[in-house]
Each structure stands twice: as C-alpha cells, then as structure tokens.
Amino acid sequence: MRILHISNTFARVSVYKELINGLSEFGFKNSVFAPVKNEEETRYDISNVKSNEIVVKEIINYFDKIFFRRKCSKIYNSIIDHINIKNIDHIHAHTLYSDGYPAYKLYRKYGIPYTITIRSSDINAYSLLRKDLIFIRNKIINNASNIIFTSPSQKNKYLNNINLRLRKEVIKKYHIIPNGISNTFFSNYNPKVSNNLNKISILYIGRFLKLKNIPNLIKAIDIVRNKYEVRLTIVGGGGNDQHLIKKMINKRNNYVTLLDYVKDENVLINLYRSHDIFAMVSKPETFGLVYIEALSQGLPIIYTAGEGVDGYFDHTYVGEKVKNPKNVNEIANKIINLIVEFNNDIVKKSIIEAEKFKWNNIIKEYRNIYK
Incomplete structure (x- = not known):
C-alpha cells in the first residue's frame, strides 16, 4: 500500500521523518510532497528518511497567506506534475x-481516499481568522475517510x-493518535529519586x-523558594519574550540558569535526568x-489544562495541571503540590505513561x- 503524505511543514518538523520511517518498517510505501517557502527548505x-519518493518544491510565498485558494491550486498542480497519482492508494493530509x-481535490478527480x-x-489560526473558508472546510471534513487529532484537548x-452538524461528522471519523518521541529516550534508564525534597531542580x-x-x-519559582530550595533551568531562546526573560534571569542568576538550545538527544537526556520536575505552562x-x-x-510535569497533552493522563497522576497560566500563585501552588507528592511511585508512573508515545505503538x- 502506498501513502501520499502532503505536508507544508515536512522540512521543518522531525515528527514526519519518524512517522514515515515507522510506516516503512511496517511495509508501507510512502510518497511525500512538501511545498515549502524558501530555498533553504528544499535542501x-x-x-535519513525511508521514503520511496520525496518531492520538496519551493512554490509557497508570503502572499499565499492571503490567497489561500491560489496556494492550494499551486500545490495540487505540482502534485499532479511530480507524483504518479495512479500508484497512490491513500492520501494523508497533515493539516486540515x-x-x-489539495487532498480533497485529488479525491474528487481520482477517487483516492484521504485522512486529515x-x-x-487549523484550530487557533484558520478556524478563527478565515471564516471565508468554512465552505471549503466542510467539504474537506465531509469527504475525509478519517480525521486525526494529536491529543484529547485538541479534539475537545x-x-x-x-x-452541531459538522460535529456529528467529525465524531463519526475521528481518532486520537499522538506524536511520538525518539526511541533513544527509552534506552538504558535507571531512575533515581531526589533524596532531599528541599532541593528540587525544575x-x-x-x-x-x-x-x-x-x-x-x-515568578512562581520566587514564591516556591519561600518554602523549598528550588532551582530552575531554562533551556532555549528566540521568540518575542526573549529580552524580558533574559533580564529576569540575570536578576536571579543564583537560582535560575539559562542554557542554549540542545539538539543532541543524548545530551538532552542527561539534562532531563539531572532534574526532578519539568514545567511548561503554555497557552x-x-x-x-x-x-x-x-x-x-x-x-513529572507541570502543564496547562485544556492544552497540549492534557487528557492523556486523566487516570494516572504524573503531575499537576494549571488552569490559568497567567496566575502566578496558582503555578506556585501546583509546583508545591507536586513537590509534596514527589516520590518513587510518581517517577515510575511517568515512565510507564511515556510508553504510549513510542513510535511502534503509534504506527x-x-x-x-x-x-
């Protein structure tokens, strides 16, 4: 069976490489069409991608954000020009x-079933800002064979x-399938629990x-330090809050450490293992x-209710979820709760829950x- 993957972000997101490699190991043949915005992405x-066919074409430009139909026509026509459609059994469109x-248009012309x-x-940008695309959205969803969400929170x-009418259509077809992480993260780990809960690394x-x-x-760490000797390590950079964050870190350099991005998985694993709690309260x-x-x-993790991985751990305690990430006191209280509950059992449960996200299970x- 040959799958055509259509993905605007294939060249930027490592998840697709893992997915396609996993499918290949299970006997699927894969063709990839990746429309990109610049020459760098074409390189x-x-x-390291076990695909039978990968076509990366620089056909997207800035104005395509506005002229959606023109962009999709360019993608559709380029697929026709560069992919042997007669060999395709199923299409996976990796965004709605x-x-x-383009997947819907291929279905209409060639009768090839598709998954989206x-x-x-799709949820935070197109659905909110492009109300003019509702008719197109409905056609895509109504004719799709399957609809995938990567988390329960996204589905909800x-x-x-x-x-209501479209909701019934989605409910008939949806599956929740997460993204996975590299198998490297599941190798050779002997967890150790901090012996001193007064010294916690986040x-x-x-x-x-x-x-x-x-x-x-x-700011929440500042509050927690009134009760516990807590340290925070912040790894990363870039983005529209960088100046403020670096300024705040400089004022707290005795207990907040800044590190550059880490790409090497083994270095990253050692970084995780040298800490006790992971915290990210995005919204x-x-x-x-x-x-x-x-x-x-x-x-164990501190995360945001209704976002990201929320919904995967409703029946197992692997951390605390924050309802309002703008509320510093709530974040601080959740960190304190997790410190109080921190023990060998929660460490083991965290590792077991992560098994859901092995690529073999996902494939x-x-x-x-x-x-």
Whole structure:
C-alpha cells in the first residue's frame, strides 16, 4: 500500500521523518510532497528518511497567506506534475486546510481516499481568522475517510467551536493518535529519586514566546523558594519574550540558569535526568513533545489544562495541571503540590505513561486506519 503524505511543514518538523520511517518498517510505501517557502527548505536532508519518493518544491510565498485558494491550486498542480497519482492508494493530509484542500481535490478527480490531521494551526489560526473558508472546510471534513487529532484537548477544543452538524461528522471519523518521541529516550534508564525534597531542580525547554508564560513560571519559582530550595533551568531562546526573560534571569542568576538550545538527544537526556520536575505552562500549546521526553526520563510535569497533552493522563497522576497560566500563585501552588507528592511511585508512573508515545505503538494505529 502506498501513502501520499502532503505536508507544508515536512522540512521543518522531525515528527514526519519518524512517522514515515515507522510506516516503512511496517511495509508501507510512502510518497511525500512538501511545498515549502524558501530555498533553504528544499535542501532538507532526506538521507535519513525511508521514503520511496520525496518531492520538496519551493512554490509557497508570503502572499499565499492571503490567497489561500491560489496556494492550494499551486500545490495540487505540482502534485499532479511530480507524483504518479495512479500508484497512490491513500492520501494523508497533515493539516486540515493547506494540506487538506489539495487532498480533497485529488479525491474528487481520482477517487483516492484521504485522512486529515487537524492541528493547532487549523484550530487557533484558520478556524478563527478565515471564516471565508468554512465552505471549503466542510467539504474537506465531509469527504475525509478519517480525521486525526494529536491529543484529547485538541479534539475537545475543535468540537466545541463547530456547529452541531459538522460535529456529528467529525465524531463519526475521528481518532486520537499522538506524536511520538525518539526511541533513544527509552534506552538504558535507571531512575533515581531526589533524596532531599528541599532541593528540587525544575526544568523548562522551549522557545521564549509570550504564549509560553515563562516570566510567570519564574515568578512562581520566587514564591516556591519561600518554602523549598528550588532551582530552575531554562533551556532555549528566540521568540518575542526573549529580552524580558533574559533580564529576569540575570536578576536571579543564583537560582535560575539559562542554557542554549540542545539538539543532541543524548545530551538532552542527561539534562532531563539531572532534574526532578519539568514545567511548561503554555497557552495555547500545540502538543509539546518535551512533556513526553520529560516523562520518559521519570520527570513529572507541570502543564496547562485544556492544552497540549492534557487528557492523556486523566487516570494516572504524573503531575499537576494549571488552569490559568497567567496566575502566578496558582503555578506556585501546583509546583508545591507536586513537590509534596514527589516520590518513587510518581517517577515510575511517568515512565510507564511515556510508553504510549513510542513510535511502534503509534504506527500500529496508523496502520489500522489507512487500510
């Protein structure tokens, strides 16, 4: 069976490489079409992707944000020109709008069934800002064979913002399939619990965006330090909140440490293992693979209710969720709660829950819906 993957972000997001490699190991043949915005993305290293065919085309420009239909026509026509459509058995459009509309047009012309993934960009951007695309959205959803959400929170958020008729259509077709993390994170780990709960190390990894609410996390640490000797390590950079965050860190350099981005997985694993708790209170949050990476290393998590991975751990205590990430006192109280509850049992549960996000388990779910 050959799957055509349409993805505007293939060259920028490592999840797709893991997905396609996993599908290949299960016997699927894969063709990838990736429309990109610049020449740098066309130089994407495909040597580690086990795909039968990868086409990366620089056909997207700035004005395509406005002229959606023109953009999708360019993608559709380029697929026809560069992919042998007659060999395709199923199409996976990795976003609802920009990937989904070309998939719908291919379905209309060639009768090839398609699956769509509804992502945060579809929910937080297109659905809110492009009301003129409602008719197109409805056609894409009504004709899709399957609809995938990467988390329960995304599914709930989307269903709560569409009309009853469309909601019934989505409910008939949806599957919740998470993103996975590299198998490296599941290798050779012997978890150790901190022997001194008065000295707790908390970790944040990510970009310095306002939606990440890092200043509020730092202020919450200030409050927690009235009871516990807590240290915070912030790993990352870039983004529209960088200046403020660096300024705040400089004033607290005796208990807040700033590190540059870490790309090497083994270095990253050692970083997780040298801390006790992972905290990121984003709103909105797409999925947040860093939460899963942290859990895989035995770190319970502080996360935001209704965002990212919320909904995956309703029946197992692996951390605390914050309802309002703008509320510094609430964040501080959740950190204190987690410190009080911190023990060997929660470390083991964190590792067990992370097993859900192994690619082998995820690929089996995709195999069932493609066929």
